[in-house]
Amino acid sequence: MRSRLKLQTLLETLLGSRNVYFQPPTNLKMNYPCIVYSKDVGSTRFADDNPYMRLKRYSVTYIDPNPDSEMPDKIAELPMCIQDRPYVADNLNHDVYKLYY
Numbered sequence: 198m199r200s201r202l203k204l205q206t207l208l209e210t211l212l213g214s215r216n217v218y219f220q221p222p223t224n225l226k227m228n229y230p231c232i233v234y235s236k237d238v239g240s241t242r243f244a245d246d247n248p249y250m251r252l253k254r255y256s257v258t259y260i261d262p263n264p265d266s267e268m269p270d271k272i273a274e275l276p277m278c279i280q281d282r283p284y285v286a287d288n289l290n291h292d293v294y295k296l297y298y
Contacts, residue, residue, distance in 0.1 A: 281294055
């Protein structure tokens with residue numbers, strides 16, 4: 198299994214900045230564009246009633262005031278990544294993904 202810190206580095210490299218936040222507290226002032234991610238429900242496969250493979254999953258949200266950013270496409274191209282939903286809140290565009298890592 199890969200570590201969360203390697204995922205942090207991957208997301209920072211993809212974004213081209215350090216504006217990547219893991220489970221940020223509500224009082225944190227974020228700089229945009231940014232990526233916010235947190236643990237999500239993973240996946241376990243069983244054989245003979247015993248787990249033989251577990252995958253960790255993260256909810257990854259890209260937040261940007263620019264509705265025409267190309268970053269959502271770059272995130273969607275990551276292996277084992279599924280786009281969940283886009284939405285707008287507080288004049289910021291949010292693109293949510295489920296990423297197995």
